[in-house]
Amino acid sequence: MRAASSQAQEWIDGFLFVANRPILDLLNTKPVLAGAPTELLPDVRALERWLIASRMVTSPREKAMLRSWRHSAQAVTFLQRLIAFREKLREAVLRMEAGSAPADTFLAEVNTLLLQHPLPALLHKRNGKVLRQTAFELRRPADLWAPIIAATADLLAESDSSRMRRCESCVVHFFDTSKKGSRRWCSMNICGNKLKVAAYQKRKRAREAQAQ
Numbered sequence: 001m002r003a004a005s006s007q008a009q010e011w012i013d014g015f016l017f018v019a020n021r022p023i024l025d026l027l028n029t030k031p032v033l034a035g036a037p038t039e040l041l042p043d044v045r046a047l048e049r050w051l052i053a054s055r056m057v058t059s060p061r062e063k064a065m066l067r068s069w070r071h072s073a074q075a076v077t078f079l080q081r082l083i084a085f086r087e088k089l090r091e092a093v094l095r096m097e098a099g100s101a102p103a104d105t106f107l108a109e110v111n112t113l114l115l116q117h118p119l120p121a122l123l124h125k126r127n128g129k130v131l132r133q134t135a136f137e138l139r140r141p142a143d144l145w146a147p148i149i150a151a152t153a154d155l156l157a158e159s160d161s162s163r164m165r166r167c168e169s170c171v172v173h174f175f176d177t178s179k180k181g182s183r184r185w186c187s188m189n190i191c192g193n194k195l196k197v198a199a200y201q202k203r204k205r206a207r208e209a210q211a212q
């Protein structure tokens, strides 16, 4: 079982981060909470918080830029498009998890966005080592597509897609980075314990039925 301290890291600023891939955690911004699907990105302010929590946006300059868009109609449009895109990505991920490929129409949409919003990388030297860093410059809300669509492309082209899974007990998706590759649920705290208790009770009932 994971330590209690990891519980805090699973939720950052009210968002779930259990997928090991921020782009999969974008799908997890609509989890089922208290029995009902819950939209965690209802407005531009929530999107701003998610972009920072997911580390899609990291520099102080970009964060300031996000703040300046809190009342921007362009940011509202971007959020609406992103939510629609999130649901298409969910469909593609569900297909991949079932062993098939994403739909051609979705790949075409991703390709269009990749061409419209490239994410260039530049090399920097730090402590004698060469680092590759994305040169991401935010000027308008639509520029946010660049990191999102690059991460989407990485995910769709993932060679080990068998490690992409949906929790056995809820709608949350994750990329299994465990050594054995046997992760079954979103998190021990959220679904793992619930499933373990259910399995224990089932075994107990079976034993009791046998004993009678």
Ligand SMILES: [Zn+2]
Pocket: 167, 168, 169, 170, 171, 172, 185, 186, 187, 190, 191
């Ligand atoms: Zn779960």
